[in-house]
Amino acid sequence: MDSEHHRRYRTTMVSTYYPDTSFLDYLVMPDGTEQSYGSDLLTMLLSGKVFMVNSRRRNGLILFKGYHAEFAGPGAAVGGDYDRDCRRVLPIGNLSLLTPESHEERQKAYLIRRQWIRLIKQITENPIPQQRVQKILDQFEQYFPAEIVAQLPDEAFALLVGVLPQTVGILRRLGSDEEGRFDD
Numbered sequence: 001m002d003s004e005h006h007r008r009y010r011t012t013m014v015s016t017y018y019p020d021t022s023f024l025d026y027l028v029m030p031d032g033t034e035q036s037y038g039s040d041l042l043t044m045l046l047s048g049k050v051f052m053v054n055s056r057r058r059n060g061l062i063l064f065k066g067y068h069a070e071f072a073g074p075g076a077a078v079g080g081d082y083d084r085d086c087r088r089v090l091p092i093g094n095l096s097l098l099t100p101e102s103h104e105e106r107q108k109a110y111l112i113r114r115q116w117i118r119l120i121k122q123i124t125e126n127p128i129p130q131q132r133v134q135k136i137l138d139q140f141e142q143y144f145p146a147e148i149v150a151q152l153p154d155e156a157f158a159l160l161v162g163v164l165p166q167t168v169g170i171l172r173r174l175g176s177d178e179e180g181r182f183d184d
Contacts, residue, residue: 041089041091041095042086042087042088042089044079044097045063045078045079045083045086045089046079046083046084046086047079048079048080048081048084049079049080049099050077050078050079050080050082050099050100050106050109051077051078051079051097051098051099051100052075052076052077052078052097052098052099052100052105052106052109052112053072053073053074053075053076053078053095053096053097053098054074054096054097054098055074055075055112056074057074057093057094057096058074058093058094058143058144058145059074059091059092059093059094059095059096060072060073060074060076060091060092060093060095060143060144061078061089061090061091061092061095062089062090062092062152062156062160063078063083063086063088063089064086064087064088064089064090064156064159065085065086065087066085066087067159068159068160068162069156069159069160070116070117070120070160071116071120071160072113072116073112073116073143074112074143075108075109075112076109076112076113076115076116077100077106077109077110077112077113078097078113082110082113090152090153090156092144092148092152093144093148119139120136120160120161123135123136123139123161124161124162129161129162129163129164129167130167130171132161132162132163133157133158133161133163133167133168133171134171135161136157136160136161137149137157137168137171137172137175140152140157153165154166154168154169154172155168
């Protein structure tokens with residue numbers, strides 16, 4: 001009877017993996033253009049040297065790892081051993097990276113990086129994908145001007161909070177449609 005039960009619920013796995021296309025080769029920006037990544041910035045981060053995002057500017061980096069992305073905002077450490085698995089980077093705002101001048105400054109930058117990771121972790125703990133997307137969009141709009149956030153690709157937000165890029169796109173369109181309705 002158990003084997004009968006298992007056979008009844010057996011399903012076939014369908015793969016949607018396309019090895020010839022990789023999202024990490026480029027991003028499709030909201031205006032439809034493709035943006036490739038600056039290899040100089042990635043090379044710098046993979047050099048093993050530790051940098052920190054300038055805390056006196058509204059800037060940051062989205063660091064694309066194997067199957068997720070991390071955000072390093074103002075004051076956060078980047079590079080070194082922390083980001084050896086980084087595949088691509090997307091600068092946000094007028095990016096400025098500094099070299100920590102002391103052990104204490106480096107430690108503080110690592111603590112700030114952990115805080116940014118914890119913020120994203122709190123968002124991803126929500127089981128409802130649409131709410132995760134809305135929360136990450138709201139958070140980014142608190143740190144950066146809306147026009148900068150609007151230029152960031154759906155794929156970046158999707159990898160930050162573990163949703164499909166289509167979910168981000170739908171919520172962004174719904175948000176802009178609702179704003180348009182209230183303006184009438």
